[in-house]
Amino acid sequence: MEYTIDHETVYRYPRAVTESYTVVHLQPRTNLQQYCTRYALDVRPGARVFSYVDRFGNDVQHFGIVPEHDELHIVASSHVVTLPTRGGTIPQGVDAARLDADPHTVELRDFRRPTPYVSVGPTVVALADAIAPRDGDLAAFFLAAGAFVYRNFEYRSGTTDVRTTVDEVIAARTGVCQDFAHVLIALARSRGIPARYASGYIFSGATPALGADASHAWAEAFLPPYGWVGFDPTNERIVDDAFVLVAVGRDYGDVSPTRGLYRGPEFGSLSVAVAVGAAEEQ
Amino acid sequence: MLDLAQRPDVGDVFDEFFADATTPRPNYVRLAQTLAAVEPDALVSGVRAINAALLRRGVTFTVYAESTGTERIFPFDPIPRIFSHAEWQRIAKGVEQRVRALNAFLCDVYHEARILREGRIPRELVYSSDLFAREMLGVRVLHDVYIHVSGIDLIRDETGTARVLEDNVRTPSGISYVLENRDVLKRTFPQLFDGYHIEPVDDYPLRLLRTLREAAPAGAREPNVIVLTPGIYNSAYYEHAMLARSMGVPLAEGRDLIVVDNLVYLRTTRGLQRVDVVYRRIDDDFLDPLYFRGDSTLGVAGFMNAYRAGNVGLANAIGTGIADDKALYRFVPEMIRFYLREEPLLDNVETLDCSDPASRRHVIDNLERLVVKRTNGSGGFGMLIGPASTATQRAEFARLIDADPRSYIAQPVIQLSSHPTLADGVLAPRRIDLRPFALYGKTVDVPPAALTRVALREGSLVVNSSQGGGSKDTWVLAAQDNRA
Numbered sequence: 001m002e003y004t005i006d007h008e009t010v011y012r013y014p015r016a017v018t019e020s021y022t023v024v025h026l027q028p029r030t031n032l033q034q035y036c037t038r039y040a041l042d043v044r045p046g047a048r049v050f051s052y053v054d055r056f057g058n059d060v061q062h063f064g065i066v067p068e069h070d071e072l073h074i075v076a077s078s079h080v081v082t083l084p085t086r087g088g089t090i091p092q093g094v095d096a097a098r099l100d101a102d103p104h105t106v107e108l109r110d111f112r113r114p115t116p117y118v119s120v121g122p123t124v125v126a127l128a129d130a131i132a133p134r135d136g137d138l139a140a141f142f143l144a145a146g147a148f149v150y151r152n153f154e155y156r157s158g159t160t161d162v163r164t165t166v167d168e169v170i171a172a173r174t175g176v177c178q179d180f181a182h183v184l185i186a187l188a189r190s191r192g193i194p195a196r197y198a199s200g201y202i203f204s205g206a207t208p209a210l211g212a213d214a215s216h217a218w219a220e221a222f223l224p225p226y227g228w229v230g231f232d233p234t235n236e237r238i239v240d241d242a243f244v245l246v247a248v249g250r251d252y253g254d255v256s257p258t259r260g261l262y263r264g265p266e267f268g269s270l271s272v273a274v275a276v277g278a279a280e281e282q
Numbered sequence: 283m284l285d286l287a288q289r290p291d292v293g294d295v296f297d298e299f300f301a302d303a304t305t306p307r308p309n310y311v312r313l314a315q316t317l318a319a320v321e322p323d324a325l326v327s328g329v330r331a332i333n334a335a336l337l338r339r340g341v342t343f344t345v346y347a348e349s350t351g352t353e354r355i356f357p358f359d360p361i362p363r364i365f366s367h368a369e370w371q372r373i374a375k376g377v378e379q380r381v382r383a384l385n386a387f388l389c390d391v392y393h394e395a396r397i398l399r400e401g402r403i404p405r406e407l408v409y410s411s412d413l414f415a416r417e418m419l420g421v422r423v424l425h426d427v428y429i430h431v432s433g434i435d436l437i438r439d440e441t442g443t444a445r446v447l448e449d450n451v452r453t454p455s456g457i458s459y460v461l462e463n464r465d466v467l468k469r470t471f472p473q474l475f476d477g478y479h480i481e482p483v484d485d486y487p488l489r490l491l492r493t494l495r496e497a498a499p500a501g502a503r504e505p506n507v508i509v510l511t512p513g514i515y516n517s518a519y520y521e522h523a524m525l526a527r528s529m530g531v532p533l534a535e536g537r538d539l540i541v542v543d544n545l546v547y548l549r550t551t552r553g554l555q556r557v558d559v560v561y562r563r564i565d566d567d568f569l570d571p572l573y574f575r576g577d578s579t580l581g582v583a584g585f586m587n588a589y590r591a592g593n594v595g596l597a598n599a600i601g602t603g604i605a606d607d608k609a610l611y612r613f614v615p616e617m618i619r620f621y622l623r624e625e626p627l628l629d630n631v632e633t634l635d636c637s638d639p640a641s642r643r644h645v646i647d648n649l650e651r652l653v654v655k656r657t658n659g660s661g662g663f664g665m666l667i668g669p670a671s672t673a674t675q676r677a678e679f680a681r682l683i684d685a686d687p688r689s690y691i692a693q694p695v696i697q698l699s700s701h702p703t704l705a706d707g708v709l710a711p712r713r714i715d716l717r718p719f720a721l722y723g724k725t726v727d728v729p730p731a732a733l734t735r736v737a738l739r740e741g742s743l744v745v746n747s748s749q750g751g752g753s754k755d756t757w758v759l760a761a762q763d764n765r766a
Contacts, residue, residue: 019540019583021541021572021583021584023572023587048543048544050543050544050587050591052587052590052591053420054420055416055417055419055420062584062587064541064542064543064583064584066540066542106405109405109406109409110409110416113409259572260572261571261572261576261583
């Protein structure tokens, strides 16, 4: 599929701020399953934009604006081609021995451990045990855990924020895509499966999808020999060519779409608008 | 007359001054003669004057663990410690080798991680360290130098063998005491220097400045260096100010810096001035609130990106702490063999890793015979000295170790060497250590400017300034000195 994506972020401040400094993860990735053929970042007030590749392979941009400003507009526009091969296979038959024998696994240590947004405590372990017994097929567990989150958690925005913990989401059984991704990652890690946070977009075409009007997030598990397999617990769906991957990290903290600092009043407002459209086949 | 013949600790302690009951070692013969003619009262009143002067000059440090009256001086002892030229050369070569290996380790662990892939160091040990800076993975630092300034703590064991007790490769302090000690000793007791040719220490700031300039990005012809301090409340603020002043470079806090278009600038009365090298005396966590602690007001937003792009040199690099994590200390000899293909010139102290179940059992069963240290601790805090501990303290440490074994190591109690030290108007043996400093620019420079710390309490083995330690002037005999 081919998509055009416009992702607009606007910060508005009650009084002028100075010396704002912003880091963004907005550039869709290019890998074997998708190509980002065009990416442009427009910043107003104007700023010189710099870029680097982080340790997860994400392209990151950053910029600073020194003079006074009371609004900051960031528009990321991209054109992405996704290939139908993604999500075409349902992984199965991955046991712990297979995982441990894979030479990549040792280097994925950080994806098997708790991280700031993904605690793996007794609550998570108990929930995992309620979903499936231990020592089973890890691929089946990952998919079952994702399905469990979809069926038992209610998608409701405004009930959580960026500081909500995995245990709180499990207790409340409500949240948004980011929370569900963190819960699924925690469940996977509780079984020793390397799991990471994926941020990006989902195209809501013939089948309407939750999370299509904003940045989306899902979980990926490392399941040899398949490699990284994505599952979207918000829509109970293996990640396929309707998804556009922007960035991966240990959790949300590594890949938040925009984050920044400035000198000025403490509170401002943030509005985000995302439009994902199917591009005309050329 | 000072009674130098009073013999030190009984038993197996190496005496730095005396070769046997009455004979000073060759470097100390002349000093012994001079001291024999000094009136004890003159020594005592001179030291009192020196300590008062140090307090007036503000050569103080802060003890964080106490809530009141925390500004203290590091008490000065007037009896200098003397190294022969050859002995110092051996130590300097060993320190240089160690620093080169630690630097190679950092370069490796943040890039290819060969030493982990080849199983020489357990990956888990590195990744479980809170000193491992993941943000530095894949970041090329300028000139591949991470450890521009280090302080390697050495002790001499019962046999007189110098051993490394710990490496300090983050923001080691203490050089200001070295410079002050030499200055006050010369002014107050010039006669002690009679008959000695010793290496100067006062060129340290110039050597440091040269090292820092070599850390600049390639294009900078006259690199601008600044010293970055957390501010006046930091325990080593005096040293930050002294080094900035003696190098003739600005002393700045985070709020004095700004990043514009990925370049670092100092805000001055004449506008923004480009900064090429930051000699930082603040911890990694406080460098850039965008990448490290978001609640920090000490840092500079955007600094990490300017650094990542190679637009500013930083001494020391971010993430050097993994190299002095005490759980990795026991692998330093292996690093020397692995990266340099050399045999270690300086020995380690035997170290037990509590994350290994068998070692943990042994440590907990033998606490009264061991020294236990927190792997990320410093300043003598979070430490148990078995023979001097109470049963309650040992029980507490057994609990702490069981709860978090990765965070503790244990070492046998090393009887540090002793050196005559002024105590209550007489000379008495007190235990000492040594902190040489290494400067890593184009090459590794180990200036003959080392800090000797002394445990002022009788029988004590703890030399830390925050724990009742003092310091001595440390002399390195010049090559032309006939005792060299």
